[in-house]
Amino acid sequence: MEQQDRKNTTEYVIQSTREYLDSIFVEERLIDSGVPSLEMELFGETFSSPIMTPAFSHMKNCAPGQQDGMIEYSKAMKELNQVNWIGMGENDEFERVAQTGARTVKIVKPYADRAKIFDQIAFAEAHGALAVGIDIDHSFSNDGRYDVVVGEKMTGQSSQDIAELVRSTKLPFIVKGVLSVSDAEKCADCGVAGIVVSHHHGRMPYAIPPLMVLPDIAEAVGGSMKIFVDCCMDTGSDAFKALALGADAVCVGRAMMPALQQDGCKGVVDYVTKMNDELRMMMAFTGFRKTTEIEDSVLWMKS
Ligand SMILES: Cc1cc2nc3c(=O)[nH]c(=O)nc-3n(C[C@H](O)[C@H](O)[C@H](O)COP(=O)(O)O)c2cc1C
Structure with a gap:
């Protein structure tokens, strides 16, 4: 596939995801309403809101004055008492993120070097991570072979591999990049504590919008694990729709990047x-x- 075609299919997935979100309308129920609380419980801790950062990486110079974007957004989540996530990166970066005091979920890449996966999970656990996990949607490249990400070889994850990772840590284990009931049920069988319903910014052509498949996933596994959603969770209304359709929390990614690049920690605090x-x-x-009360009977789909 030509580079331009690949770009177009990614754009199509993002556009369809946005259009699907915008096709959902919401009815009003004002009588007997009051000022709500956004507080949420996650893995035994209380946070101020179910809106979180995403598993980002490679953002060293993404804040003003060459500041480290990863540290800036982590400081923002500490200030807000909201959950922070980070993705690919070495242990020393996790340590610096942990030192901000942000309660952080570390998502490890599906490295072909499996010892590196275990090492990063153990390091994150020893350095106070809230939870750990792996993303399964960066195993394959655009040509269907195993991917190479920033020079590092990736590989696929079997159910047995995931179950072994779950057993390797005392922390809740999360699988990121679930976009089917089939994978969600396999995660449940492996004993994972949470999944991120995501197409990872349109890695696969024609990937389904996460909110389209979310209700089926929530029905299949919702009681047994936490469900997080990302991809185009750009506003509070997007987050509301995701929570109504069965998510426990959402991660805002690229939408907060301009604020991060312009104003660092303050920009992210203001955006979130x-x-x-x-x-x-x-x-x-x-x-x-309460956020746990939000349900889909208030939603109307454009016909
Ligand atoms: C700069 C950048 C770096 C990312 N790094 C990772 C990563 O290391 N691990 C991962 O699982 N996802 C990574 N992602 C994907 C995001 O976690 C998220 O799934 C994706 O951006 C879709 O959410 P959004 O539409 O809110 O941006 C990255 C995305 C961006 C834009």
Whole structure:
């Protein structure tokens, strides 16, 4: 496939994901409503909102004055008391992120060097991670062979591989990049504590919008694990729709990048605060007092 074709299919997936989100309308239920709380419980801890950062990486110079973007967004999540995520990176980077005090989920890449996966999981556990996990949607490249990411070889993950990773740590284990009931059920069988429903910014052509498959996944495994969603979770309204369709929390990714690049930690605090405010507004207008109460009977799909 030519580079341009690949770019177009990615753009198509992103566009369809955005269009699907925007095709969902919300009814109002104002009588008996009040000011809602965004508080959420996750893995035994209490956080101020179910809006989180995503498993990002390679953002060293992505904040003003050559500041480290990973550290800046981690500081923002510490300030907000919201959950922080990081993706690919070496142990020393995780250590610097942990030192910000942000409660952080570390998502390890599916390295072909399996010892590196175990090493990063153990390091994150020893350095206070909230949870650890692996992304399964970077195993394969555009040609269907195993991927090479920033010079590092990746490989596929079998159910047995995932079950072994779950057993290797005392921390909750999360699988990122689930986009089917089939994979969600395999994760449940492996004893994972959570999944991220995601197409990883359109890695596969024609990937289904995460919210289209979310209700089926939630019905299949929702009681047994936490469900996180990313991909185009750009506003508080997007987060509201995801929570209504069965997510426990959402991760905002590329949408917060301009704020990070322009104002570092402050930019992310402001962006996420705006999302929190909009989520609270959606809940107030629909009569839900707690994020766990939000359900899909308020949603209307454009026909
Ligand atoms: C700069 C950048 C780096 C990323 N690094 C990782 C990574 O290391 N591991 C991972 O699982 N996902 C990674 N992702 C994917 C995001 O976690 C997320 O799945 C994706 O951006 C879709 O969410 P969004 O539409 O909110 O951006 C990265 C995305 C971006 C833009």
